Amino acid sequence: MKHKMQEEIKEKTEPVSDSLISCDSLVKIYKTDEVEVMALQGLELEVKQGELMAIIGKSGSGKSTLLNMLGGLEKSSAGKLYVNGKDLFAMSEKELVNYRKYTVGFVWQKSARNLFSYMTVLENIEAPMYNQDKHKCREWALTLLERVGLSHKADVFPDQLSGGEQQRVAIAVALANRPQILLADEPTGAVDSKTSNMIQDMFRSLNEEMGITIIIVTHDISLANKVNRVVMISDGKIGTEKIMKAEYRKKMDELESDSFSAEDSHEEYSVLDKAGRVQLNQEMLEAVGIDSNKVKICVEDGKVIITKEN
Ligand SMILES: Nc1ncnc2c1ncn2[C@@H]1O[C@H](COP(=O)(O)OP(=O)(O)OP(=O)(O)O)[C@@H](O)[C@H]1O
Ligand SMILES: [Mg+2]
Structure with missing residues (x-):
């Protein structure tokens, strides 16, 4: 009996790797009256502490489904998800509430979903910290507001702000409880390119200065080019992955310029x-003319070579 309990505890807390986030064969099936949709099909992804990464992929490929799972808002149909070595789907409701409140911060595409319209900007940032020391909350909310460049807007209401300003406030709200992970679903989807640039730079400096792990779902290629790692989801699985080249990172730091082409980055x-x-x-x-479901695979000179069947 004791042995079984120990096994269960181990099962609940043991990390499958040293990653901050570890997705292990995640499957999500949505059932509606007529159809079943497989939004995630055995997705595997490891994210390390302090990463700044983007998730890209076609509409319907499962990006928001994955982000909602990482945010503790949705459960999988199969597979496991570990954050800090804890099995998210084995958490009690209370643990999940705490996870949503203190471990992750969420920024949605539609700013209306991020902010309370009847509260001022400052009150919105203070809202998630409701049971903490009032004086300290105010101080931290003002710091965050300064951080997103909107100190002068503390006392206005969200509908008096532009879309980009609302998104910047939303980022400050998401950071109110000092989360370890910031999740953003299409944060620059509804803003112009100048504002998008500003938000991108903000993500980078938050990542570098505060060490927050940031995962952004985006269609915005310029945003994807500014992060260190881009994973592409296709059909509910991670298809390819791009890692920023060290020399590009260095050049960007030196020149703060966008004059390098996307392919170089x-x-x-x-x-x-x-x-x-x-x-x-x-x-x-198409490049190698493979048009059937059979290929030849061989190992030659330390390389795996895949060719069309004869
Ligand atoms: N609540 C739901 N009920 C039924 N099907 C859903 C639900 N949520 C998502 N889906 C389906 O799951 C698939 C993946 O959806 P998801 O929202 O994750 O895609 P996405 O990559 O975020 O797309 P987009 O870029 O358009 O936001 C889609 O086929 C979608 O229709
Ligand atoms: Mg989506």
């Missing part, structure tokens, strides 16, 4: 899953 990798599978995209298949 990142190195692209295919992702190998735990079962040793990789996905070949349509471009690769």
Whole structure:
């Protein structure tokens, strides 16, 4: 009996790796009256503490589903998700409430969902800290407001702000409880490119100065080019992954310039899953003329070579 309990405790808390976030074969099936949609199909992803990354992918590929799971807002149909070594789906309701409140901060695309319209900007930032020392809350809320460049807007209501300003307040709200992880779903989706640039730079400095792990779902290619790692979801799985080249990072730091082309910025990798599978995209298949479901694989000179069947 004791042994079984120990096993259970181990099962609940043991990390599958040293990552901050570890997604292990996540599956999500949505059932409606007529159809079943498989939004995630065995997704695997590891995120380390302090990463600044983007998730890209076509509409309907499962990006928001994944982000909602990371935010503790949705459960999977199968698979596991560990954050700080804790199995998120084995948490009690109380643990989940605390997780949502203190471990993650969420920024939604629609600013209306992020802010209370009947509260001032400052009150919105203080709202998540409701049971803490009032004086300290005020101080921290003002610091955050300064951090997002909106100190002069403390006493106005959200509908008196532009879309971009609302999103910046939303970021401050998400940071109110000093979360370890900031999740943002299309944060620059509804703003112009100048504002988008400003928000991108804010994410980078929050990541560098406060050490917050940031995961952004985006369609915005310029945003994806400014993060250190971009993972592409296709059909509910991580297809490819791009890591920012060290020399690009250095150049960007030196010049603070966008004058490098997107292709120069990142190195692209295919992702190998735990079962040793990789996905070949349509471009690769067409480039080597693979048009059936059989390929030849051989190892030569330390390389794995995949060719069309004869
Ligand atoms: N609550 C739900 N009920 C039924 N199906 C859903 C639900 N939420 C998402 N889906 C379906 O799951 C799939 C993945 O949706 P998801 O919202 O994760 O995509 P996405 O990559 O965020 O797309 P977009 O870029 O358009 O926001 C889609 O086919 C979607 O229709
Ligand atoms: Mg979405």
